[in-house]
Each structure stands twice: as structure tokens, then as C-alpha cells.
Amino acid sequence: MPDAAPRTFEVRHLQMGRALFAAIAAVMITFSVDHSAQVGGAVFSGFAVATALILILSAWLVFRAGERWQAVLLGILTLVAGMIATLPVARTVDGYFTVVLVWALAAGVAELVIGIVGRRRDAPAARESVFVGALTIVLGVALVFIPRGYTLDYYIDQAQQSFTLTGITIGVGVFGGYAAIVAVYLGIAAFSPRPAAVPAVETADTDAAGGRS
Secondary structure, three states: OHHHOOOOOOHHHHHHHHHHHHHHHHHHHHOOOOOOHHHHHHHHHHHHHHHHHHHHHHHHHOOOOOOHHHHHHHHHHHHHHHHHOOOHHHHOHHHHHHHHHHHHHHHHHHHHHHHHHHHHOOOOOHHHHHHHHHHHHHHHHHHHHOOOOOEEEEEEOOOOEEEEEEHHHHHHHHHHHHHHHHHHHHHHHHHOOOOOOOOHHHHHHHHHHHHHO
16 A cells, blocks of 8 residues: 555654744744744744645645645644735734734644644654644744733934834734744754664564464
8 A cells, every 4th residue: 555655654744844944933033123023924924824835735745645734734723824915915913923922822733633633642742742832832822912002112322222112013923932942952852862663564464473472
């Protein structure tokens, strides 16, 4: 059967791809002096669309039949959010918070449930799914409590310049922090050694030998 054949791509390759795009998003936000809704929406849109494509492709390149729905579900949720984030109406303060918040809660719950179910079946990368899913939910909850109209003017003597901290600045920064944590965590997981899987044929032979003894 095709699904019984060894696969060129593994879960670690999916994690590498997700870590790469999360790292790019984190770097773009970290080194940008503009944390406006336009910039935050553009970065999130690129992150979401790229991540979604990786997830959807992995459904056929990485996972076997019966497991593909998980990657497809996460991919669709993330792709829809990324496409909505490209619309002009989503490049406002309210639009940014709404799109990222709804995506974070929906995708976070989905990935957390997938991870919990996977741990019961000893599925690969189930632990990583639990962590990323929970962290994504935390992102959504954090955005709920950030006041969108918040404004704080302050002055730094060393720079001899006034600055303004706003709700959207905090919101975009929180997403950047989330992306950085995901990049580091999935990057470490991708390069961590994994226990070798026991072939099913060998296991069956062992069980048969035990039954004859």
C-alpha cells in the first residue's frame, strides 16, 4: 500500500517550515520601528498564508491516511485568517485585533485538541501540538485584554525624544513575541533526536513467537 512506504518528508520537516516562517515574522516585527495595524496585519497575513501552505502540503507529504485531516483543518483555519488579513478593512486597529484574536482562539483550540488526542495514541509531535496550541490560545486571551484605544505618551531623556505607546503597538508586539517563542520551540523540536519506530512486521513476528512458546 502507498501509505506503508517510507516517506521522504517527516514531521520534523513540517516543524522546520513552521519555525522558519514564525522566525521571519518575529524578526520583521522586532526590527520594525512601525508597529501599526498596517504593518502588523501585513506580517500576520504573510505568516498565516505561508504557514497554512506548509500545513496543507504536509497533509499529503508527511501524514498518512486517517491523520491528514488534522493538518488540513489547521491549514484551512490559518489560510482563511491570512487571506482576510490582506483586506483593507482588516488593516485597521479593530480589524487587526479581531482577525488575529479569532484565529488564535480557533486555531489554538484545534491544535490543542489535536495534540491531546495524539498523545493518547502516542502520535509523533503530539507534545509540540499541545504546547503550540496552548500558546496560541494564550495569544488570543492576551489580545482580549489589551485595550485597543490605549495611549501613553512618554519622554526618554537619553534619546531626547517623545514616544507614544498605543494598544496596537502592544498588540503587534505580543504577536511578535508569540512568533519568536513558536520559532524557537519548533526549531528545537525539529532538530531533537527521536526514538526509532519499531516496524510493525517485526512487532507481529515477536508476538507470534511469544504465542508459540
